[in-house]
Amino acid sequence: MSMIRLLHTSDWHLGATFHGHPRDDEEDLALDGVVAIAREQSVDVVIVAGDVYDTSNPPATASQRFFHTLHRLVTEAGVGTVVVIGGNHDQGLRLEAPAPFLASHRVLVRGHLPRSVDPADTVVPLHDRQGTLVAWAALVPYLRESDLIGAVDGPTVDGPTAEGESTVGTPIAHEDALLTATASRLGAIGQALARQAGTLPRIVVHHAFAAGGTVGTSERPVLGEVIVGRLSRCDLTPLADGCAYVALGHLHRPQRVGGRDHWRYCGSLLPMAMDEVSATRSLLRVDLDRAGQAPAQVTPVNLPGIRAYRRFAGSVAAVRAALTTVPRPGPGELEPWCDLQVEVPVVDPGLSRELEDAAAAVGWRALAVRCTTPGTSSEVWIGADAALTVAQVTPDQVFAQAVQARGLAMTDELAEDFAALLAHVQAEA
Numbered sequence: 001m002s003m004i005r006l007l008h009t010s011d012w013h014l015g016a017t018f019h020g021h022p023r024d025d026e027e028d029l030a031l032d033g034v035v036a037i038a039r040e041q042s043v044d045v046v047i048v049a050g051d052v053y054d055t056s057n058p059p060a061t062a063s064q065r066f067f068h069t070l071h072r073l074v075t076e077a078g079v080g081t082v083v084v085i086g087g088n089h090d091q092g093l094r095l096e097a098p099a100p101f102l103a104s105h106r107v108l109v110r111g112h113l114p115r116s117v118d119p120a121d122t123v124v125p126l127h128d129r130q131g132t133l134v135a136w137a138a139l140v141p142y143l144r145e146s147d148l149i150g151a152v153d154g155p156t157v158d159g160p161t162a163e164g165e166s167t168v169g170t171p172i173a174h175e176d177a178l179l180t181a182t183a184s185r186l187g188a189i190g191q192a193l194a195r196q197a198g199t200l201p202r203i204v205v206h207h208a209f210a211a212g213g214t215v216g217t218s219e220r221p222v223l224g225e226v227i228v229g230r231l232s233r234c235d236l237t238p239l240a241d242g243c244a245y246v247a248l249g250h251l252h253r254p255q256r257v258g259g260r261d262h263w264r265y266c267g268s269l270l271p272m273a274m275d276e277v278s279a280t281r282s283l284l285r286v287d288l289d290r291a292g293q294a295p296a297q298v299t300p301v302n303l304p305g306i307r308a309y310r311r312f313a314g315s316v317a318a319v320r321a322a323l324t325t326v327p328r329p330g331p332g333e334l335e336p337w338c339d340l341q342v343e344v345p346v347v348d349p350g351l352s353r354e355l356e357d358a359a360a361a362v363g364w365r366a367l368a369v370r371c372t373t374p375g376t377s378s379e380v381w382i383g384a385d386a387a388l389t390v391a392q393v394t395p396d397q398v399f400a401q402a403v404q405a406r407g408l409a410m411t412d413e414l415a416e417d418f419a420a421l422l423a424h425v426q427a428e429a
Contacts, residue, residue, distance in 0.1 A: 004126075004134045004201065007043040007301075008284040009034060010249030011268035013089065015062030016054035018337070019367035023270065024061060026334055029305045030269050031069045034283065037301055038077035041285060044128040045135075046079050049249030049266070050087025050142060050207030052095060074106045080127040080134075086111040086141035087207040087249055110139035113147050119188040123196045126203065134290060137203040138193040140186070140239065142250070148181040187238035194242065201244035201288050209250055210236050210257045213265065236263065244288050245296045252276055254284070254300065262286075262296040270306060274339040274368070277309035308336035310364075316342050316351065320358055328363045340369045395422055 014027055038046055053062055073079045084107065086092040092112025099109040108124045126135040193202050211234065236258065240246045246263040253276065254267035266284040271277045282300040308329070312322045319342050329336055340355050352369040359366040399418050 002290060004045070004128060004288040004290055005041065005043050006045045006047060006203070006245065006247070006286040006288065007034070007038050007041070008047045008049065008245075008247045008264065008266045008286055009269060010047075010049035010207070010247070010266055011051040011087065011252060011272075012048065012066075013051055013054040013268060013270070013272060014065055015058040016270075016272065018272075021337075021365075021367065023307075024065075026270060026307050027062075027065060029334070030281070030303060031065060033303045033305055034269075035069065035072045035077050037283060037285075037303075038073055038079050041301070042129065043077065043285070044080045045126050045203075046073055046077075046082045047203075047205055047247045048082070048084040049205050049247050050085050051089045051249060051268075052084060052087070053090055055089060056091035056094070070102065070105075070107050078129050080106065080129045080131065081125075082107040083124065083126070083137060083139060083205055084109045085139050085205055085207055085249070088142040088144075090142075092141060108139065110141055113141055113143060115147060119185070119192040120196065122189050123193050133200070135201040135203055135244070135288070136193060136197040137205055138189050138239065140189060140204065140206040140208075142207040143182065143185070145178060148185060149177045182234055183238055186234070186236070190239040190241065199291070201290070202242065204236075204240045204243050204246045206236070206239065206246070207249040208234050208236075210234060210248060210263070210265075212258050213251045214253060214255060245286050245298075247284075247286075254282065261298060264298060269303070271309060274309070274311055277311060277339075281306055307334040310336070310338045311341070312338060313341040314343065316344060316355075319355065323355075323358050323362055323364070326362055326364060336364045337367050338364050340366050342369070342371055344371050344373065346373070 012027075012031075017023065034046070037043070052066055070082060070084075073082050084095070086095045090111065094111070096109055096111030099111070102109055106127070110122060110124075113122065122138050122140060124137055124139055125133050126137050128134045190204075193204070236246065240263060244262065246257070246260075248257065248263070248265045251265045252268040252272055253265065255265050257263040257265065264284055267282070268276070270281060280300075281303040283303060285299045285301050287297040287299075288294075308327075310326065312319045314322075319340055323338075326336070326338075338359055340359070342351070342355070344351065348371070351371060355369050356366045396418075
């Protein structure tokens with residue numbers, strides 16, 4: 001073949017629940033789809049660009065699902081190389097523990113990247129289905145502050161860390177040092193990749209919040225990065241300039257980055273929140289010229305067989321009417337899930353149950369019923385150009401939003417209880 005074919009996936013978040021509901025059956029179907037696409041489209045290299053798991057200590061069933069899928073990719077699908085990197089949800093050492101064994105089975109894993117690692121050690125060979133060396137890749141997992149710099153003293157700015165953890169007193173000098181260290185580290189890796197690859201195509205696999213990326217409400221650690229602002233939106237140019245393809249993970253919506261068609265987020269394997277369900281779940285098939293001269297050709301490939309999701313919003317009458325028009329699930333199909341947002345003059349505690357029953361009558365499950373009064377909203381979108389600061393978000397505002405999202409009324413008693421709890425937490429901090 002004159003082309004090298006990659007399949008770009010990321011953010012599997014195995015073991016995650018959705019509104020408290022397990023989704024093992026849906027994960028199985030989605031991973032079946034990944035294997036089927038890799039086999040049917042004769043993929044040479046499969047990329048998993050971070051956040052394999054949803055938590056650092058995933059359930060055993062999630063680990064079994066992950067390793068079973070790796071095995072199927074190299075046996076059933078005949079993939080030449082599988083590359084996996086760690087994301088901010090993964091425990092890097094845990095992910096990387098079986099790396100020597102996996103490498104003997106054409107699976108290359110980089111779970112974390114401490115400061116002591118030589119940039120050249122991040123560069124790995126990629127082989128096609130026939131075992132021929134066809135490209136080189138830099139595997140760059142999610143970089144935490146400890147991977148870049150040590151402690152720095154000085155004037156502080158309050159806000160979350162790059163990992164999204166709430167921190168008060170982050171040194172300004174620490175932020176400046178972090179930005180400098182990130183650019184230096186990525187530049188060194190980019191240079192190592194260029195030296196090793198020679199004339200072969202260069203690939204970058206990175207889990208990060210890249211400049212120009214747009215996020216939604218489910219990407220909680222990323223939201224912390226947005227609020228601080230300076231710790232996020234890393235410039236990929238030192239790492240990726242001149243590369244044939246840049247496979248990114250971390251943001252859950254498929255998107256291009258920096259106006260470049262070959263710098264891509266493929267999006268999460270499954271929707272991680274209701275504000276993501278409108279996007280068709282897909283993987284990215286990437287065709288590269290073996291000489292590395294022609295631009296990468298990127299084609300979304302829809303992932304079949306996952307659960308149906310819908311969002312309904314409007315008056316009570318409009319939502320009830322919409323529920324009567326949804327397709328009922330067929331035999332063997334997963335139970336479809338929906339989210340209902342109704343606008344009412346006054347919150348009615350019994351309305352949620354009535355609408356849940358209406359959804360159940362047509363074979364759907366209403367995971368959330370949110371009642372809002374006119375002129376209010378329970379959702380927040382934060383994009384690449386957001387200019388939020390920590391000072392603009394208070395605990396009272398967050399609590400009020402949570403109360404509203406659950407269709408409850410903010411009574412004086414509830415407000416007083418929250419105030420007492422907040423005072424206790426702050427006193428203990």
